[in-house]
Amino acid sequence: MTLPIENPTWIFFIVLMIILFAPMIMRRLHIPYILGMILSGIIIGPYGFNVLANDSSFEIFGQVGLFYIMFLAALEMDTRSLVRNVQKYLFFGLTTFIIPFLMAYIASQIWLNYSFAQGLMFASILSSNTLIAYPIVSRYGLGKEKCVNLSVGGTMIALLLSLIIVAGVATSFDKGDGFLSWCIFTLKILLFGVGAILFIPRLTRVFLRYYSDSVSQFIFVLSMMFFSAAMAEVCGIQGVLGAFLSGLILNRYIPHVSPLMNRIEFVGNALFIPYFLIGVGMLINVQSLFSGMETIKVVIVMVLIGTIGKALAAYMTNYLLHMPKSNGHMMFGLTSAHAAGSIAIIMVGTRLEIAPGVFLMNDDILNGVVIMILITCVISSFITEQASKTLAIESRNMIDTGRDAFVADDEKIMVPVKSEASAEKLVDLAALMLNRTLNRGIIALNVVYDDADSALKQREGRIMLERLMKQAGSMDMRMQTQSRLATNVANGIVHAFKEYDASEIIVGSHEIEDFRNNSLGNTLDSLIAQLNRQIIITRILRPLNTIRMMDIIVPDKAEFEPGFYRWVEKLSRMAENLSCRITCYGSGKAVEMMCNYIHHRHNKISMNRTEFASFEDLPSLTNEIKDDHLMVVVVARKGTLSYTSQFEKLTLFIEKYYSDRSVMAIYPDQYGQPIDEISFADPQEQDAKSVWAIFRRFFTKRK
Numbered sequence: 001m002t003l004p005i006e007n008p009t010w011i012f013f014i015v016l017m018i019i020l021f022a023p024m025i026m027r028r029l030h031i032p033y034i035l036g037m038i039l040s041g042i043i044i045g046p047y048g049f050n051v052l053a054n055d056s057s058f059e060i061f062g063q064v065g066l067f068y069i070m071f072l073a074a075l076e077m078d079t080r081s082l083v084r085n086v087q088k089y090l091f092f093g094l095t096t097f098i099i100p101f102l103m104a105y106i107a108s109q110i111w112l113n114y115s116f117a118q119g120l121m122f123a124s125i126l127s128s129n130t131l132i133a134y135p136i137v138s139r140y141g142l143g144k145e146k147c148v149n150l151s152v153g154g155t156m157i158a159l160l161l162s163l164i165i166v167a168g169v170a171t172s173f174d175k176g177d178g179f180l181s182w183c184i185f186t187l188k189i190l191l192f193g194v195g196a197i198l199f200i201p202r203l204t205r206v207f208l209r210y211y212s213d214s215v216s217q218f219i220f221v222l223s224m225m226f227f228s229a230a231m232a233e234v235c236g237i238q239g240v241l242g243a244f245l246s247g248l249i250l251n252r253y254i255p256h257v258s259p260l261m262n263r264i265e266f267v268g269n270a271l272f273i274p275y276f277l278i279g280v281g282m283l284i285n286v287q288s289l290f291s292g293m294e295t296i297k298v299v300i301v302m303v304l305i306g307t308i309g310k311a312l313a314a315y316m317t318n319y320l321l322h323m324p325k326s327n328g329h330m331m332f333g334l335t336s337a338h339a340a341g342s343i344a345i346i347m348v349g350t351r352l353e354i355a356p357g358v359f360l361m362n363d364d365i366l367n368g369v370v371i372m373i374l375i376t377c378v379i380s381s382f383i384t385e386q387a388s389k390t391l392a393i394e395s396r397n398m399i400d401t402g403r404d405a406f407v408a409d410d411e412k413i414m415v416p417v418k419s420e421a422s423a424e425k426l427v428d429l430a431a432l433m434l435n436r437t438l439n440r441g442i443i444a445l446n447v448v449y450d451d452a453d454s455a456l457k458q459r460e461g462r463i464m465l466e467r468l469m470k471q472a473g474s475m476d477m478r479m480q481t482q483s484r485l486a487t488n489v490a491n492g493i494v495h496a497f498k499e500y501d502a503s504e505i506i507v508g509s510h511e512i513e514d515f516r517n518n519s520l521g522n523t524l525d526s527l528i529a530q531l532n533r534q535i536i537i538t539r540i541l542r543p544l545n546t547i548r549m550m551d552i553i554v555p556d557k558a559e560f561e562p563g564f565y566r567w568v569e570k571l572s573r574m575a576e577n578l579s580c581r582i583t584c585y586g587s588g589k590a591v592e593m594m595c596n597y598i599h600h601r602h603n604k605i606s607m608n609r610t611e612f613a614s615f616e617d618l619p620s621l622t623n624e625i626k627d628d629h630l631m632v633v634v635v636a637r638k639g640t641l642s643y644t645s646q647f648e649k650l651t652l653f654i655e656k657y658y659s660d661r662s663v664m665a666i667y668p669d670q671y672g673q674p675i676d677e678i679s680f681a682d683p684q685e686q687d688a689k690s691v692w693a694i695f696r697r698f699f700t701k702r703k
Contacts, residue, residue, distance in 0.1 A: 004046065004053040011052055014044065019274040032381035034133060037274050038374070041281020058279040065276025066130075066340050067243035068268040071225050073134050073152045074247025075254055075261070076143025079579060080604050082153065082248075085146075092150050092317045093157025096335050099316075100309025101127035101162075107305050112298065118360060120169050121349045125369060126306040128162035128341035131155055132280075132377050133334055133384035135273055138265070140388040142395070144256075147327035150317070151334035156244055159341050163237055166345050169360075173352050188235040193245070196228055200249045205628075208253060208543050212424075214474075218263050221250060238344055252579040253545050257431045259474035260545075280339055284374045288367035298368030303375050310336045326390040333384030338376045342369050411435050414443045414502040416493050420464060422508035425540045427468050430506050431475050432544065432577045433570040441478025443500050444468050447492035450485045458483055490526030497531060504534035504566070504669070528637055532670035534563050536570075541662045542628065549581050549629040550574070551621070553612060556588035558634055560641040563669020568594050571632060572602040580630075581605070585612035585621070590642075615646035618653045625661055632664045640670065 005011055018040045026036035044051040052058075082089060104123035108114040114122060137148055171181050207220050225246045232242025254261050288295060311332050318328030346369045349361030413430050417423040423444075430442045446461035448454050465481040472479035480500070486492025497505065505527065527535055552571060558564060575582050582598065582605055584591045591609060598605055612621075625631050635650060636643040654663055 004050050006053065006055075008057070011055075011057060014052060015275065015278060018044070018278060019270070032133070032136060032385040034135060034277055035378055035381045037277035038281040038284075038377055041278040042284050042286065042374075043281075044278075045282030045284075047282075047285035047287065052282070054279070054282045058275065058282060061272060061275035062279035063239070063276075065268070065272040065274070065279070066240055067225060067229050068272045069131055069134050069276070070156075070240045070244040071247040072138060072265065072268055073131055073143070074244045075251055075264070076138065076256065077149050077152055077248065077251060078144045078146075078604055079248065079251045080606055081144075081146060081149055088321060089150060089153035090157065091320075092154040092313070092331070093161075095317055096129070096154045096310060096313035097127045097158040097161045099313045100306060101165075103309045104305045107301050111301055115354075117169050117172070117352075117354075118349075120165055121345060121361060122365070124162040124165045124169075125338065125342045125345050126302060126309065128159045128338070128345065129155055129310065129335045130337055130339035130341050131334055132277070132337040132339050133380045135269060136381070136384045136388055137330075137334070138269070140392045142330075142388060142391055145327075145330070145391060145395070147318075147323060147330045147391075148334070151331045154313075154331075155335060156241065158335075159238070160241060162341060162345065163241075166348055167236065170348055170352060173360075185236055189237065192231055192235045192242075196231070196242075196245055196249060200224055200228070200246060201253075204250060204253050205546050208546055212543065214259060214263065217260050218267075221254065221260065221264060224250060238341070240340065255432060255545055255577045255579075257434070257436075257475055257477075257577055258428065258545060259471060262474050262476060280373065280377070283343070284370050285367070286371070286374070289371050291367060292364070294364045295367045295371075298364050299371045299375075302368050302372040306338060306372065306376060307336055307379060324394070326387055326394060329383060329387035330391055333380055333382075333387050336376055336383065337373075337380035338369075339373050342373060409438060410501075410503050411438055412440055412443065412500060412502040412504075414445055414493075414497055414500065414505050416445045416447060416505065416507050417464060417468065418446065418461075419508065422538075422540070423464055423468060424471055425544065426506055426508050426538065427471055427479075428544055429538060429540065429574075431472075431477055432574045433506070434477065435573070439478065441472070441480065443496075443502060444472075444479055444481045445493065445496050446481075446483045447486050447489050447496070448483065449489060450487050454485055458485065488526075490523045490530070493523075493527060494530045497533075502533070504536065505531070506536045506538065509537060509539040528667060534566055534669040535667040536567075537665045537667075539663045540630075541660070544578060546628060547578055547580050547630050547662065549583060549626070550632055551583050551585065551625050551629050552594075552632045552634070553615070553618070553621075554584060554586035554588070554590050554594060554634050555615065555636060555642045555644060556586070556590065557642040558586075558588070558590035558636070558668070559593045561636065561668040561670065564590070564593075565597065566669045567634065567666050568597055569601075572598050572605060575605050576602055582607040583624075584609045587611050587613050615644065615650065615653075618650070619657045622657050625658065627660060630662045630664060631658060632666065634666050634668065637667060637670065642668075 005014070018037070022036035022040050023033035026033045042048050046054055101123045104126040105119045108119040108122040112122070131152065134152075137143060137145075142148055167185060168182075171185075204220075204224070208217065211217065211220070225243050228242040228246035228249075229239035230242070232245070233239045254264070289299065314332035314335060315328045318325070318331060346361055346366055350359050350366060352360040354360050411434075413434065415426050415430050417426060427442070427444065434442065444465055446458075446465055448457045448461055461483045465483060469479055469481060482496055484492055484496060486495075493505070496502075507527075524535075524537065550571065571582070584594060584607065595607060595609055598607055610624075621631075633650065633654075634642075635647050650665075
């Protein structure tokens with residue numbers, strides 16, 4: 001076999017072996033695995049042992065991998081934080097662009113004696129950066145951290161500004177009308193941005209609503225990413241900006257805990273992103289460092305200015321925004337690497353002729369950029385790895401002392417399933433509400449009525465449970481399953497509930513009776529009578545990831561039910577994962593306490609409050625609750641403090657006025673932490689003077 005290897009089978013085999021073993025070796029050496037991929041590319045590449053040629057496969061897969069990094073970064077961003085803190089994003093983006101740009105331009109004039117145009121191109125290279133270390137952040141699950149979001153947003157702003165400068169320099173070399181070229185360029189960018197924002201969401205909602213097949217959804221999402229990237233390139237900007245924009249647009253349609261998100265991350269992290277990193281390594285020619293003193297001089301200036309400039313921007317922003325020191329390390333680590341943007345800019349510079357046979361960017365600058373990529377990737381990988389470890393520990397400590405300390409830790413969600421039509425949606429719903437820090441998974445239960453057809457129905461039930469197990473596995477979620485016979489379905493559910501010591505039930509209307517009955521069916525009546533734990537009944541008519549709003553209708557005195565915070569926490573988690581808004585309808589203290597809890601424990605949720613006097617007025621909300629909303633009604637068992645006779649008409653109202661809406665009814669937990677033992681706000685805002693708390697302390701003293 002001759003080198004370099006050209007056989008596609010052997011090329012793919014060698015790449016897979018690198019992807020498999022490089023992280024293992026790097027982990028033993030305590031070196032970030034990303035660096036292992038790049039070093040592997042150097043070794044096997046044309047400037048190393050020439051095992052593999054840098055052929056079209058690396059160009060294609062590498063391009064896909066780069067798009068994937070930016071797409072995943074946008075999908076994992078907290079878009080609500082982006083909207084609320086847009087000034088902070090702009091500040092860091094401008095800072096991480098301007099500081100390195102000015103430093104690099106001054107250095108190019110003083111130390112390297114470059115011309116004005118060369119200085120602008122040189123400064124654009126160092127002011128841009130690539131999120132080469134983002135896979136490290138993603139692996140630690142820190143994609144929604146504020147400092148990570150700032151780094152991603154700042155990177156996009158810096159890259160866009162750098163490309164605009166480069167476009168300006170390139171335009172100055174054209175013989176045509178420069179002003180007209182700029183006008184056309186600006187118009188194309190505006191049309192691209194507006195078109196993507198208007199076109200992609202509408203198409204996505206329609207597609208996800210009518211096509212639930214996992215393969216079709218995955219292909220659709222990738223198609224949107226590449227279409228956006230291709231259109232960006234048509235407009236004269238880098239495709240990574242288009243991929244990033246498509247990720248921002250699709251962010252709310254792909255929940256982080258969904259099977260679709262899991263598939264996107266898996267394919268990217270397993271194949272495309274490592275391919276890109278190996279391809280970056282194959283571009284690096286370490287021998288060019290010894291090609292002359294001018295190259296060494298360029299490398300020193302690039303590494304020092306690029307690293308110091310990005311560090312100053314990161315730590316200055318960190319200081320001015322009063323963020324922890326670890327956040328500054330993370331911002332510096334993510335923004336200090338130079339790769340794809342630098343390569344794109346240097347390629348433009350090497351094609352611009354300033355005289356016959358003389359190009360704007362010479363070989364010394366090209367070699368310097370290549371070596372700088374290696375050094376800055378090493379720096380970025382090490383700093384990001386250490387910052388991720390520190391930030392992960394800090395985040396875990398905050399969770400331990402934060403909102404999860406105020407809700408019960410006995411969570412075991414049971415999902416009785418019967419109908420194929422609703423079983424997958426119920427599992428998706430449970431995953432959205434699940435407390436992942438407890439890592440307890442869910443319990444899927446299929447109860448079959450014991451009659452002549454029980455054997456056939458039980459076999460069908462087991463097949464359905466196997467499908468649900470695969471669905472849970474695609475979300476990295478644990479699941480226990482049970483299929484059981486019972487002469488009474490309600491009793492079968494209750495017995496299984498007690499055997500597993502479950503904390504709550506999420507059941508679909510198909511699994512009991514429809515919403516046509518005044519009592520929601522005898523099965524539900526039996527469950528309510530025999531269980532004092534939380535019961536959630538749902539009728540989901542559209543994909544969960546297309547829900548824009550949760551309309552929560554809260555009865556008066558709901559705050560006195562022991563399970564008040566359990567359902568508030570569940571709905572808050574669901575709203576966070578779906579990136580949807582919440583509207584609270586009610587008039588009592590319960591709505592105020594609910595809003596306080598969400599504001600202090602889930603402050604990323606966009607929420608508003610509307611006065612709602614009585615459940616008799618439920619029909620008046622038909623114009624407010626749209627078909628892409630989820631109507632949540634908090635009801636109560638008879639004899640409890642928040643029960644009202646108006647609940648008797650609830651199912652009639654739902655069937656008459658909301659038959660085409662997605663509906664959820666919650667029967668709160670009657671077994672939970674007393675309300676006066678839970679702090680949901682600042683000490684000054686705690687409900688220490690509630691009637692329940694006063695009576696509790698009074699009778700305690702009497703005893």
